[in-house]
Amino acid sequence: xxxxxxxxxxxxxxxxxxxxxxxxxxxxxxxxxxxxxxxxxxxxxxxxxxxxxxxxxxxxxxxxxxxxxxxxxxxxxxxxxxxxxxxxxxxxxxxxxxxxxxxxxxxxxxxxxxxxxxxxxxxxxxxxxxxxxxxxxxxxxxxxxxxxxxxxxxxxxxxxxxxxxxxxxxxxxxxxxxxxxxxxxxxxxxxxxxxxxxxxxxxxxxxxxxxxxxxxxxxxxxxxxxxxxxxxxxxxxxxxxxxxxxxxxxxxxxxxxxxxxxxxxxxxxxxxxxxxxxxxxxxxxxxxxxxxxxxxxxxxxxxxxxxxxxxxxxxxxxxxxxxxxxxxxxxxxxxxxxxxxxxx
Amino acid sequence: xxxxxxxxxxxxxxxxxxxxxxxxxxxxxxxxxxxxxxxxxxxxxxxxxxxxxxxxxxxxxxxxxxxxxxxxxxxxxxxxxxxxxxxxxxxxxxxxxxxxxxxxxxxxxxxxxxxxxxxxxxxxxxxxxxxxxxxxxxxxxxxxxxxxxxxxxxxxxxxxxxxxxxxxxxxxxxxxxxxxxxxxxxxxxxxxxxxxxx
Numbered sequence: 001x002x003x004x005x006x007x008x009x010x011x012x013x014x015x016x017x018x019x020x021x022x023x024x025x026x027x028x029x030x031x032x033x034x035x036x037x038x039x040x041x042x043x044x045x046x047x048x049x050x051x052x053x054x055x056x057x058x059x060x061x062x063x064x065x066x067x068x069x070x071x072x073x074x075x076x077x078x079x080x081x082x083x084x085x086x087x088x089x090x091x092x093x094x095x096x097x098x099x100x101x102x103x104x105x106x107x108x109x110x111x112x113x114x115x116x117x118x119x120x121x122x123x124x125x126x127x128x129x130x131x132x133x134x135x136x137x138x139x140x141x142x143x144x145x146x147x148x149x150x151x152x153x154x155x156x157x158x159x160x161x162x163x164x165x166x167x168x169x170x171x172x173x174x175x176x177x178x179x180x181x182x183x184x185x186x187x188x189x190x191x192x193x194x195x196x197x198x199x200x201x202x203x204x205x206x207x208x209x210x211x212x213x214x215x216x217x218x219x220x221x222x223x224x225x226x227x228x229x230x231x232x233x234x235x236x237x238x239x240x241x242x243x244x245x246x247x248x249x250x251x252x253x254x255x256x257x258x259x260x261x262x263x264x265x266x267x268x269x270x271x272x273x274x275x276x277x278x279x280x281x282x283x284x285x286x287x288x289x290x291x292x293x294x295x296x297x298x299x300x301x302x303x304x305x306x307x308x309x310x311x312x313x314x315x316x317x318x319x320x321x322x323x324x325x326x327x328x329x330x331x332x333x334x335x336x337x338x339x340x341x342x343x344x
Numbered sequence: 345x346x347x348x349x350x351x352x353x354x355x356x357x358x359x360x361x362x363x364x365x366x367x368x369x370x371x372x373x374x375x376x377x378x379x380x381x382x383x384x385x386x387x388x389x390x391x392x393x394x395x396x397x398x399x400x401x402x403x404x405x406x407x408x409x410x411x412x413x414x415x416x417x418x419x420x421x422x423x424x425x426x427x428x429x430x431x432x433x434x435x436x437x438x439x440x441x442x443x444x445x446x447x448x449x450x451x452x453x454x455x456x457x458x459x460x461x462x463x464x465x466x467x468x469x470x471x472x473x474x475x476x477x478x479x480x481x482x483x484x485x486x487x488x489x490x491x492x493x494x495x496x497x498x499x500x501x502x503x504x505x506x507x508x509x510x511x512x513x514x515x516x517x518x519x520x521x522x523x524x525x526x527x528x529x530x531x532x533x534x535x536x537x538x539x540x541x542x
Contacts, residue, residue, distance in 0.1 A: 255525055
């Protein structure tokens with residue numbers, strides 16, 4: 001019996017033993033995975049690509065509750081990760097991030113981002129340059145982070161892609177764009193059945209309040225599917241195949257997405273007026289927008305250009321793109337990003 | 345990891361299977377199963393203790409149909425491994441509601457509850473307010489666990505040729521509080537249950 005017990009203990013020990021890599025390479029091609037623990041949440045971080053140029057492109061994903069590894073499609077793996085390392089960070093209450101709880105306020109997201117950059121510099125070397133690549137909700141988080149205290153000294157560049165730096169302005173611009181393009185489409189006789197209720201709703205409702213904001217966001221995403229000018233190359237595989245390839249727990253993503261909505265994480269963002277503080281930012285900045293971005297219309301880019309005088313930001317509008325130009329015009333989009341990171 | 349789990353299941357079975365006898369239909373038993381979730385492996389071992397056994401006769405046009413209603417409690421230990429996410433080890437009790445058909449097939453419904461501890465599958469770091477980085481050993485979380493599953497299987501003891509049952513058992517595991525709400529994980533078990541006593 002003692003022999004049996006010993007054998008069982010050995011079997012359990014074998015099972016419990018797991019290798020946790022913490023001797024990270026500081027050069028060459030890397031594919032690392034680790035977690036950042038911060039305020040009740042354990043957030044997965046994947047760092048993949050070429051570390052030799054000493055540059056890290058840190059993706060600040062959309063959402064809240066979005067999917068960091070959704071950006072890691074075949075095109076990015078082959079063409080972007082070969083140029084420099086890309087950091088795919090799941091924010092709190094997103095994807096495979098896990099924990100019993102933790103603060104849901106936007107300031108907690110800002111603290112996480114600072115801690116992540118400090119962690120990256122600790123692992124890969126303080127000499128590594130970090131570029132924020134902020135998309136959609138991430139486009140609120142990035143400037144919210146950059147204007148706070150000395151945070152911008154931690155990064156070397158900022159790429160804003162269809163970002164929502166001003167939630168109230170964002171809703172009013174979406175409302176306006178849905179109404180004006182909707183009317184044009186109706187006049188042209190395009191998709192009348194779909195556009196009629198959108199335009200009618202916009203004419204009888206304003207953009208104020210969380211219910212209207214949610215409705216506008218749904219309409220904005222739907223409206224993009226009605227625009228024939230937007231390119232939709234089918235070269236990446238489905239979201240599901242990307243999730244399985246990257247071993248993302250689909251149900252964790254759903255739980256976190258549900259939590260993000262339930263706790264209405266974006267609500268405090270309506271009270272933050274970043275436009276008054278944008279002049280603080282002195283980093284090299286690039287603004288990338290899809291012409292048909294109903295979710296975060298190009299008016300947001302115009303406002304950034306107006307208030308980021310000191311950085312003289314580069315800006316590009318992708319003519320055949322909506323809210324996600326990285327999917328609509330991948331070659332042109334990523335060439336632009338690579339050029340910016342290489343030059344700064 | 346998959347090989348480790350399979351090795352564990354086979355080796356554990358060998359420890360217990362030697363004291364077998366031809367058992368009655370309801371008996372204490374050892375359950376061992378592969379418990380996977382899509383492509384992610386895991387296992388579950390448990391001890392089943394039957395406490396109620398009722399034979400039911402139902403009149404049908406074709407004659408009298410008989411089956412046995414069995415009630416039992418399981419105590420289980422299990423784990424699954426999900427790379428880039430976590431390893432989860434759990435202790436669980438299940439209430440088994442089984443309907444044993446006269447020809448050997450059986451069906452079960454099993455609600456359960458327990459506790460689990462996850463271990464993050466990669467190195468985990470924290471950063472203090474001064475920017476100092478430190479590694480967290482054995483990082484992970486404790487969760488309360490609820491489960492529900494249904495299973496179908498075949499009881500070899502009904503025909504008296506083998507002392508046990510095989511079963512397939514799809515189910516759901518709920519962990520909470522997970523991100524202030526709950527995490528749901530679909531699972532499928534493929535298992536064998538050895539009868540241990542008369």
